[in-house]
Amino acid sequence: MSEELIEKVKQMIIDSLRIEGMSPDEIETDAPLFGEGLGLDSIDALQLVVAMEKEFGVVVPDAATGSTVFASVRSMAGYIGEHRK
Amino acid sequence: MICWMYPGQPIAFTDTHCSDPEFQKIALLCQKTTGFNPVEFGSSSSDLNESVRLQLFGACTSLYRTSQLKSQGRGPDLIAEHSMGIYPALAASGSIDSETALALTSRIGVSMARMGLQRAYALGCVIGLPLGSLAVIAANHDIYIANFNTSRHFLLAGERGKVDAALVEATASGAFSVSIFPCDAPLHTPLIEAITGELQQIVAEYHFAEPRIPLVEHIGQTPLTAAAIPAFLVEELCRPVYWEATYCTLRSRGVTRFQEVGVGSALAKFNRWIDSET
Numbered sequence: 460m461s462e463e464l465i466e467k468v469k470q471m472i473i474d475s476l477r478i479e480g481m482s483p484d485e486i487e488t489d490a491p492l493f494g495e496g497l498g499l500d501s502i503d504a505l506q507l508v509v510a511m512e513k514e515f516g517v518v519v520p521d522a523a524t525g526s527t528v529f530a531s532v533r534s535m536a537g538y539i540g541e542h543r544k
Numbered sequence: 545m546i547c548w549m550y551p552g553q554p555i556a557f558t559d560t561h562c563s564d565p566e567f568q569k570i571a572l573l574c575q576k577t578t579g580f581n582p583v584e585f586g587s588s589s590s591d592l593n594e595s596v597r598l599q600l601f602g603a604c605t606s607l608y609r610t611s612q613l614k615s616q617g618r619g620p621d622l623i624a625e626h627s628m629g630i631y632p633a634l635a636a637s638g639s640i641d642s643e644t645a646l647a648l649t650s651r652i653g654v655s656m657a658r659m660g661l662q663r664a665y666a667l668g669c670v671i672g673l674p675l676g677s678l679a680v681i682a683a684n685h686d687i688y689i690a691n692f693n694t695s696r697h698f699l700l701a702g703e704r705g706k707v708d709a710a711l712v713e714a715t716a717s718g719a720f721s722v723s724i725f726p727c728d729a730p731l732h733t734p735l736i737e738a739i740t741g742e743l744q745q746i747v748a749e750y751h752f753a754e755p756r757i758p759l760v761e762h763i764g765q766t767p768l769t770a771a772a773i774p775a776f777l778v779e780e781l782c783r784p785v786y787w788e789a790t791y792c793t794l795r796s797r798g799v800t801r802f803q804e805v806g807v808g809s810a811l812a813k814f815n816r817w818i819d820s821e822t
Contacts, residue, residue, distance in 0.1 A: 477816050501721045502813040502814070503813065504720070505672055505720050505721070506816065521715075522721035522722075525720070525721070
């Protein structure tokens with residue numbers, strides 16, 4: 460997967476979750492997004508689902524899929540790479 | 545315009561502020577008023593159950609954050625509240641003092657806890673389904689929508705078994721995620737009307753001054769007056785929380801900045817979702 464896609468995913472996380480004062484460089488590509496790491500929760504997950512669909516046309520159908528997809532930035536980029544139309 | 549928002553009961557204890565002397569002062573006031581010290585959350589000898597302890601922990605955190613913000617010379621133009629956030633919100637508005645906010649939190653919490661001794665209740669969080677689908681599911685299982693937080697975030701309340709069954713149906717209907725939280729009482733539903741006499745007696749023991757800062761309530765989105773507060777404190781437990789409507793009303797009245805004053809950032813996240821749709 461390309462570094463460009465990883466950067467785009469990081470920017471999408473910052474924009475859709477309105478994380479103030481954070482740049483893409485500050486998000487670790489392999490760090491967990493939920494619980495530890497960025498400390499996201501299920502409200503954030505749905506916001507990311509909508510953002511991914513809007514920006515990449517990729518659907519995350521349910522929380523079970525989401526828990527794998529949203530494990531890290533790398534897993535998000537991997538899922539987008541596989542499912543992008 | 546700036547609005548301070550007071551969230552409801554947290555779902556877990558966090559010790560983020562416990563070492564701060566300012567928090568400890570409020571914790572001691574809580575101990576004096578209710579017998580429970582939130583700094584000793586897990587080990588306190590208080591006989592209050594976990595739900596009431598969490599409600600008090602949430603109230604203490606809101607009172608602490610209010611005090612912090614005020615000490616920085618900050619203040620709101622308006623105040624809003626969600627569910628059990630009403631008590632520290634009333635304190636922030638100047639209608640009651642911190643001690644009364646904690647006493648009300650504890651006494652009303654204990655009163656509701658007694659409901660849980662007779663029957664098991666639960667709250668069910670459903671994320672991703674639209675209101676129309678969820679309303680059908682709630683009706684199918686004889687439970688209630690207790691919180692209308694956003695167009696895709698709702699809380700169901702009712703008897704535990706019925707909430708369990710409703711969440712299974714919600715999942716099958718395409719909900720993105722569901723989760724269940726055991727609770728003492730079916731908060732924000734008409735089932736609470738079984739104890740309204742007791743709640744009215746508790747509320748009647750306290751004096752409520754006219755809020756110095758307008759406090760917009762979550763049912764009809766009107767500013768509370770001193771005369772309306774006692775009835776609202778009982779009614780709000782029997783009726784849903786309409787957060788999306790509250791947020792939209794505040795925005796339409798010119799609020800441009802929202803500050804969450806309490807545990808977590810759930811209200812800010814609801815607002816973010818609502819903003820993304822408008």
